[in-house]
Amino acid sequence: IGFIFQDYALFPHMTVExxxxxxxxGLKKQEKKQRIQQSLKLVELLDLQYRYPHELSGGQQQRIAVARALAPKPKxxxxxxxxxxxxxxxxxxxxADLRNILKSHNISCIFVTHAKEEAFAFADKTAVMIKGRIEQLDIPAKVFNNPVNLTVAEFMEAGNLASIRHSQQVLDKVHHQWPRNSDHKGYWLFKPQYLSLNPSLQNTGITLMNSSYTGRNYQHEVAIQMNKNDDSSIINWKAETENPLDISIxxxxxxxxxxxxHWLKN
Known part of the structure; x- marks a missing residue:
C-alpha cells in the first residue's frame, strides 16, 4: 500500500533520490536505482534526483511524494x-497526470478530500461520508444530480431545496405541475440550471437579488417570499444561465x- 500525505512528508535531510x-x-542496488529512475520518469522529474525538498516548488514536492509512493509498485x-x-x-x-499514471499502471486509489470539485474530477466513484458513515456511493454525476437524501444534497450543494411544508407553494410559483407528496417527510431539489427567470409586471413575491459571472456561467440569487405578509417566509434560491440577464436587480x-x-428523503 502506498500513501501520499497532505503535506507530502518528504524527509528534508534527504535528496529526492x-x-x-x-x-x-530488500532490493539490490542496481534494481533500486532502476526503480528510482522509473518513478522519476513517471512524474517527469528525472533531472531533480540530487536536489533537496526545500529546493523544489510545491508542485515538484508533490510529484516526488507521488514517485516515492509508487516506487514499491503498490496495488x-x-x-x-x-x-x-x-x-x-x-x-x-x-x-490529470496522476489519474493517468494510476490508470495506466492499474493501481487502485482511495482519495480523501473535502473539495467536491477534486473528487468529481479525479474519481471513478465518489463516496460521501458524514460522521464516519457512507451516505452514498456512486459515480460522481449521480451523487451530484441524484443525491439519496437531504444530508448528501446539502453537503454537495446540489441545488435549491424546498421542504414538504413549502412544496406546493414553491411548485405554484415556478409554474410546475407536480403531485404533492403529503404522505412523506422530505424535500424537493430544484437544480439552478433549469430555472428560467423572466421579468414580471405582477407582484409575484419573487425578486432578483444579485447576478454575477463565474467564468463559466452567470449565477443569480433569487428571493422567494412564500407568504405575502411574512418576511420570515422568504427562501433564497440560486439560478444559472449561460448568458447574462437583461434584468435589473x-x-x-x-x-x-x-x-x-428530485425528491429527497428527510
Missing amino acids: QNIAYGLV LLLMDEPFSNIDGQVKRRMM GTNLALEYLAQP
Missing part, C-alpha cells in the same frame, strides 16, 4: 488531501422550472 529509495527495502494508493496545497492550473494538471420575476424536481 534518497526519499524515493526509502521504501525500497493500492491512499491519498490524504494531496492537492490542498496546490493552486489553479498546476492542481488541474497534477490531478430588484425586479419582480416569474419563475419556471424546466425539468422534473
